[in-house]
Every structure is written in C-alpha cells, then in structure tokens.
Amino acid sequence: MITVHHFLTLSAILFSIGTFGVLTRRNAIVIFMCIELMLNAVNLTFIALSHHLGNIDGQVFVFFIMAVAAAEAAVGLALMIAFFRNRESIDVDELNLFKW
Amino acid sequence: MEVLLFYFIATVMVIAGFMVVKARNPINSALSLVTTFIGLAVLYVMLEAPFVAAIQILVYAGAIMILIIFTIMLLNLGSELKKRYTHGLAWGGLGALLVLLVTTYFVDHGVVEGAKGDMTLATIQEIGHTELIGTAIFTKFLLPFEITSILLLVAIIGAVVIAKREV
Numbered sequence: 001m002i003t004v005h006h007f008l009t010l011s012a013i014l015f016s017i018g019t020f021g022v023l024t025r026r027n028a029i030v031i032f033m034c035i036e037l038m039l040n041a042v043n044l045t046f047i048a049l050s051h052h053l054g055n056i057d058g059q060v061f062v063f064f065i066m067a068v069a070a071a072e073a074a075v076g077l078a079l080m081i082a083f084f085r086n087r088e089s090i091d092v093d094e095l096n097l098f099k100w
Numbered sequence: 101m102e103v104l105l106f107y108f109i110a111t112v113m114v115i116a117g118f119m120v121v122k123a124r125n126p127i128n129s130a131l132s133l134v135t136t137f138i139g140l141a142v143l144y145v146m147l148e149a150p151f152v153a154a155i156q157i158l159v160y161a162g163a164i165m166i167l168i169i170f171t172i173m174l175l176n177l178g179s180e181l182k183k184r185y186t187h188g189l190a191w192g193g194l195g196a197l198l199v200l201l202v203t204t205y206f207v208d209h210g211v212v213e214g215a216k217g218d219m220t221l222a223t224i225q226e227i228g229h230t231e232l233i234g235t236a237i238f239t240k241f242l243l244p245f246e247i248t249s250i251l252l253l254v255a256i257i258g259a260v261v262i263a264k265r266e267v
Contacts, residue, residue, distance in 0.1 A: 002102060002106050004212055006106060008207040010143075013200065014117050017117040017120075020193060020195075020196035021121035024192035024193070029126050029171060030123075032168070033130065040140055040160070043140070043156075044143060047144055047149050047152060053212070054218065054220055055214070056219045056236050057240075060233060060237055060241050063233065066160070068248075068251065069159075069160075070164060070252070070255075071251055071254075074167065075262065077167055077259075078259040078260075078262040078263035080171060081174070082262050082263060090175065
C-alpha cells in the first residue's frame with residue numbers, strides 16, 4: 001500500500017538531488033534546471049498532502065507555483081542571454097563583478 | 101500492482117534526476133529533466149489529480165523545457181571543460197546530504213495533520229477535478245490569482261527588456 005510517506009520521501013530525495021546540482025554545477029542553465037527539479041519536488045509534496053487530507057488548497061498552490069516557475073524561466077533565461085552577450089560564457093564562476 | 105508502479109516510477113525519477121546533475125552536455129540534462137517531469141505527471145495521476153498532471157505536461161514538459169532548450173541552442177554551449185573541482189563537489193555533496201537527512205527526519209517524525217477537506221474520490225468523479233480547482237481559484241484564491249496575472253505581465257516585460265540589445 002502506498003502511503004503519503006512514500007511520496008514525501010521521494011520528494012525529499014528529489015529535492016536533495018536538486019540541491020546537490022545547484023551547489024556543485026557551474027553551468028548556469030544546469031543550475032536553473034536543478035532549481036526546477038527542486039520546485040517540482042515541492043509540488044509533489046503539495047499534491048501528496050492535498051490527496052492525503054482531501055483538501056483542494058494544495059493543488060491550487062501548485063498551480064501558483066507553476067505560474068511563478070514560468071515567470072522565473074522567462075526572466076532567468078533572459079538574464080543568461082544578457083550575461084552571455086557580455087562574457088561569452090555562462091559559467092557562474094565568472095560572475096564575479098561584485099566580488100572584491 | 102500500484103506499489104510496483106510507484107517504485108518503478110520513483111526509481112526512474114531518481115535516476116533521471118541524478119542524470120540532470122551529472123550529464124556534461126546541457127541538452128542531456130534537459131532530456132533527463134523531461135523524464136523526471138513525465139514521471140511526476142504519472143504520480144499526480146496516481147494521486148487523483150488529473151488536471152495537475154495535464155498542466156505538468158503542458159507547462160513544464162512543454163513550455164518551460166522548450167524555452168530552456170531554445171536557450172541552450174541559442175547560446176551554442178558545448179560540454180563543460182573537465183576542470184578538477186573536488187573541493188566544491190565534496191562541500192556540495194555534504195550540503196545535499198544534510199538537506200536529505202533533515203527532510204527525511206521531518207518526514208519520518210512529523211505527524212500529518214491539518215484541516216481535512218471534503219475532496220474525496222467520489223466528489224472528484226462527480227463534480228470533476230478541474231471544476232473543483234476552478235471553483236477554489238475563482239472564489240477563495242481570487243486575489244492571489246489576480247496578483248499572478250500581474251506577476252506574469254511583469255515577467256514578460258522584464259524578459260524583453262533584459263534580453264534586448266539596446267534599451
């Protein structure tokens with residue numbers, strides 16, 4: 001029998017994989033995709049708990065999270081294009097303008 | 101049968117999620133990410149949320165991934181250079197392990213309780229899942245919904261202004 005516990009554990013594993021990617025990769029687009037992975041792990045938590053409690057609110061939250069993720073994708077990728085135009089690379093190690 | 105399906109999907113998702121992190125070529129990462137999204141959609145169907153599953157495929161596996169793949173191809177990124185990066189890998193792995201431990205601790209020791217709603221399988225089949233979500237969005241969550249529209253407008257304008265060569 002699948003319980004809500006299974007889904008939450010899977011979500012935790014996916015979230016930490018995403019964290020690992022964000023912390024270790026240097027390609028900005030891959031970091032971005034890992035952030036999407038983390039957002040989706042949270043979405044899975046919302047849906048699992050919404051199903052468990054019989055409450056529709058969690059699914060509405062997922063709807064809003066998807067809207068925010070879409071907005072984030074548009075702005076984030078535009079930022080990457082602007083950055084690539086200046087530096088000819090999207091390696092986050094080269095984002096050191098504010099470093100001293 | 102359901103248990104078997106769950107473990108199969110979960111295994112595929114974890115492997116694909118790991119491939120997102122591991123792949124050298126960003127296109128391979130993107131394809132693995134699509135695999136993860138489709139696995140999530142299957143899990144949403146198992147959790148009796150067909151509307152969210154459809155949105156997951158349309159918005160995530162469709163729109164957002166197309167945007168990411170366009171950007172990868174537009175920037176013409178090759179594979180990453182094989183620089184040694186063991187320090188960062190060790191610290192990143194440690195941080196991710198810490199996150200995993202904390203989250204699994206909370207999942208294991210937390211008690212799932214809260215306001216029980218009236219959404220059961222019977223109401224979903226009688227009224228329809230999309231109608232339930234629509235009613236909630238346009239009554240209880242009307243203000244957040246309107247704010248979301250402003251957010252999307254700002255994102256559109258922001259993306260155009262940032263990516264433009266000369267403003």
